[in-house]
Amino acid sequence: MNYLDWRYGRLEHITRPFEAEVAGMLTNQLGTLRTLYRGGEFDLRRLQAIIREIKDETDLVVIDHLNYVDTVDPNENRGFKDIIKAIRDVALEISKPVIAIAHVRKGDRKTDTLVPNEEDFHGTSDVPKIATKAIMIAPAFKIVNDVPFLLNTFMRAVKCRPDGERTRYCGLVAYNARTGTYEEQFRLGRLTNLDTEFEELPPDKFPPWTEDYDAEVLS
Numbered sequence: 001m002n003y004l005d006w007r008y009g010r011l012e013h014i015t016r017p018f019e020a021e022v023a024g025m026l027t028n029q030l031g032t033l034r035t036l037y038r039g040g041e042f043d044l045r046r047l048q049a050i051i052r053e054i055k056d057e058t059d060l061v062v063i064d065h066l067n068y069v070d071t072v073d074p075n076e077n078r079g080f081k082d083i084i085k086a087i088r089d090v091a092l093e094i095s096k097p098v099i100a101i102a103h104v105r106k107g108d109r110k111t112d113t114l115v116p117n118e119e120d121f122h123g124t125s126d127v128p129k130i131a132t133k134a135i136m137i138a139p140a141f142k143i144v145n146d147v148p149f150l151l152n153t154f155m156r157a158v159k160c161r162p163d164g165e166r167t168r169y170c171g172l173v174a175y176n177a178r179t180g181t182y183e184e185q186f187r188l189g190r191l192t193n194l195d196t197e198f199e200e201l202p203p204d205k206f207p208p209w210t211e212d213y214d215a216e217v218l219s
Contacts (some may be wrong), residue, residue: 014159016047034058043070064085066127081126088130102127104136113195114138115156115170122215134159140172143198150183154198155174162172169207170198 006164015022047069051061063069071079084100091098091158104116113136127207129135138167140152156170172187188210189200 003070032058039067040083041070042068043072044083047083047124048086048090050095051090051098059089061096061098063100066123067103067105077126081130084127084130100131114142114191114198115158115195116153117195118158128159129185131159132161133157140198143172147174149177151177153182164210165207166209169201172198172200 001011001014006015015024035053047063050191054061066080066083069083071083073079073082087100089096102121104120116136118134119125120136121127121134136156136158138153138154138156143152145152151174153173153175154170155173157166160166168190170189170191172189174183175181176183187200188206190195192199199217209212
């Protein structure tokens with residue numbers, strides 16, 4: 001069995017006996033997940049209205065991604081700023097966290113850093129300025145994993161308004177292409193040489209806020 005054959009409906013003779021059981025599992029595990037796909041028009045007013053509609057039945061809103069929200073402003077950067085401000089305003093109004101996923105610029109980056117920084121967000125610089133926290137995810141091409149379906153990935157908080165000390169570190173974790181999830185084990189380090197090199201920290205040098213994760217750290 002493989003995903004592509006299942007996706008194209010070639011495995012129904014195998015999966016049909018398990019459909020009822022799987023449907024029950026999905027209802028139990030993902031019963032509170034509500035997914036909305038945008039239609040023809042999806043501007044920030046429509047986005048705010050939807051968030052307000054579900055405010056009493058959700059603990060978290062994920063917008064994937066900002067570029068899907070339409071803006072009537074001919075100036076793209078100014079339009080992005082209005083979208084981010086609108087998301088912030090409605091998040092404060094309903095007192096629920098909102099995660100907004102954004103693209104990063106590629107061709108015009110000034111330096112070949114391992115992980116993009118705040119200046120590399122696509123569009124206006126107000127995207128990271130208005131956000132409370134900003135996390136960058138980037139493939140770790142230079143750190144090859146021996147297991148073909150495990151893809152090393154950098155994760156770095158480039159902004160953390162409540163605790164800026166956390167932005168000094170960078171995590172290295174493997175993405176499992178078979179399960180579509182990240183592995184629990186990770187490495188912690190710092191970016192050096194103008195953010196072009198990753199220097200791993202030994203566990204005894206980890207900051208105090210990582211104590212809850214000690215059991216999962218790679219040796």
